[in-house]
């Protein structure tokens with residue numbers, strides 16, 4: 001398994017299971033299976049309302065907590081709640097997180113990030129990050145923060161490599177974790193001829209070629225799946241390598257196309273979207 005070194009020296013695995021849009025039962029099952037077949041990382045969020053189930057999946061897997069890189073995200077409605085981190089830990093049934101993000105650039109996101117910095121200082125989290133920040137809000141955060149983000153979680157896939165944000169963050173050594181690494185399962189992406197051709201060359205599926213491309217781009221990936229075959233296949237990325245020419249062929253697909261295009265209003269509305277994170281099975 002490949003590891004990425006964060007700017008504070010913490011080693012982060014390059015592969016994890018994503019749990020966005022999973023019901024609690026699905027998340028428990030997917031996390032348990034993923035850990036049992038060798039995934040070392042799990043990504044969840046307050047807003048997914050499956051943190052308790054993720055905690056159960058971890059315990060059910062039998063994999064010791066210290067062998068798992070556990071990631072969650074604070075939602076904007078708790079950016080100023082002093083117990084936001086503690087309640088996240090409680091729901092997951094753990095006493096520390098390996099990485100905690102602020103999920104959205106909404107509300108008082110600077111206060112949310114300060115909570116992460118305080119949690120880092122208190123030893124409740126081992127590393128901290130930002131998600132979905134860009135433009136002026138990213139500039140404001142970088143100017144205000146005491147600890148530069150160790151990781152940014154953002155949409156990235158072969159149609160969208162996020163060159164601009166990566167270059168802004170490069171001086172700080174911020175590592176990219178790609179969400180929608182498979183384009184949220186978009187058939188147009190998975191069926192691009194270049195992935196079929198490379199799949200044939202390496203005896204891999206198009207999804208495995210895409211995920212391997214991420215790894216070689218230096219991204220951590222957190223593909224989401226509730227399909228046991230996909231969960232197993234998505235972990236088989238470390239027994240082959242794409243050549244420079246393969247990478248250049250895939251680079252032809254980069255066209256700055258995103259699947260998620262929030263308006264500033266949509267984004268700001270997250271600050272008043274307040275699900276009850278504790279009422280989940």
Ligand SMILES: NC(=O)c1ccc[n+]([C@@H]2O[C@H](COP(=O)([O-])OP(=O)(O)OC[C@H]3O[C@@H](n4cnc5c(N)ncnc54)[C@H](OP(=O)(O)O)[C@@H]3O)[C@@H](O)[C@H]2O)c1
Nearest residue numbers: 018019020179180181182183184185207223224225226230
């Ligand atoms: N920070 C943020 O704002 C944010 C936003 C979105 C997502 N995320 C995180 O990123 C993770 C990944 O995003 P995502 O799950 O939405 O999208 P994704 O990983 O790009 O794609 C998931 C889709 O691809 C399918 N799939 C998975 N493996 C496959 C394979 N080997 N072959 C064919 N299809 C496959 C899945 O269907 P099956 O279930 O049938 O396999 C599912 O429909 C999330 O789970 C979440 O943890 C973060």
